[in-house]
Amino acid sequence: MKPDIKICGLKTAEAIDRAGTRGATHIGFIFFEKSPRYIEPDDAARLADRIRGRAKIVAVVVNPTNDDLDEIVATLRPDILQLHGDESPERVLTIKAVYGLPVMKAFSIRTADDLKRVEAYIGIADRFLFDAKPPKGSELPGGNGVSFDWTLLSWLDGTVDYMLSGGLNKDNIAEALAITKAPGLDASSGLESAPGVKSVALIDEFFDAVEQACRPEMASGS
Numbered sequence: 001m002k003p004d005i006k007i008c009g010l011k012t013a014e015a016i017d018r019a020g021t022r023g024a025t026h027i028g029f030i031f032f033e034k035s036p037r038y039i040e041p042d043d044a045a046r047l048a049d050r051i052r053g054r055a056k057i058v059a060v061v062v063n064p065t066n067d068d069l070d071e072i073v074a075t076l077r078p079d080i081l082q083l084h085g086d087e088s089p090e091r092v093l094t095i096k097a098v099y100g101l102p103v104m105k106a107f108s109i110r111t112a113d114d115l116k117r118v119e120a121y122i123g124i125a126d127r128f129l130f131d132a133k134p135p136k137g138s139e140l141p142g143g144n145g146v147s148f149d150w151t152l153l154s155w156l157d158g159t160v161d162y163m164l165s166g167g168l169n170k171d172n173i174a175e176a177l178a179i180t181k182a183p184g185l186d187a188s189s190g191l192e193s194a195p196g197v198k199s200v201a202l203i204d205e206f207f208d209a210v211e212q213a214c215r216p217e218m219a220s221g222s
């Protein structure tokens with residue numbers, strides 16, 4: 001099946017427009033201040049309006065307070081909240097109830113045990129996102145450009161809906177898809193010419209590589 005494709009950490013009209021033209025199903029904005037991809041909510045809202053209705057707008061937040069979410073939700077009007085911190089199942093339920101938005105809960109994966117934490121969120125989070133554990137010393141919970149052992153995902157029950165993320169780029173996406181058959185892909189720093197700077201050439205090459213890897217499915221439109 002053709003995977004959903006989320007392009008994350010966008011900060012320019014040029015990059016948003018190219019991701020949209022190439023068929024991104026999701027566009028992510030980063031609201032984590034230490035990130036080179038951080039964007040102010042009103043700037044994100046202006047960019048989101050270029051693609052709203054054609055791709056889902058995702059707000060990426062890390063252990064957000066209600067005040068953080070109040071501002072982001074009111075200003076950006078996202079379709080989905082990506083919780084990329086240590087939010088508990090109870091906190092996910094509260095956020096869903098207060099904001100009435102679907103939640104994609106991110107998990108950092110290094111070992112099979114890391115995947116076991118997902119169980120507590122089944123029926124609570126609307127979708128999962130599996131990213132690599134940050135390298136030692138990194139200040140970023142995501143966007144580190146590192147991958148995990150994709151074969152670990154074979155432990156998942158086939159009903160778990162998720163996006164694969166962590167260091168995805170034009171050179172490894174075919175192998176990632178062959179191993180995981182992931183229903184969704186999320187790429188960020190692998191499409192950058194410098195931290196926080198998306199490259200339209202790398203965006204193009206990423207979509208080319210996904211299309212090549214999915215050719216039989218895409219040709220039949222399934």
Ligand SMILES: O=C(O)c1ccccc1N[C@@H]1O[C@H](COP(=O)(O)O)[C@@H](O)[C@H]1O
Nearest residue numbers: 008032035142143145165166167188189
């Ligand atoms: O991109 C960031 O800077 C970031 C900061 C805080 C939380 C999440 C962040 N990004 C997410 O990380 C993954 C993987 O990114 P990469 O492809 O390895 O660069 C992706 O889900 C982003 O949404």
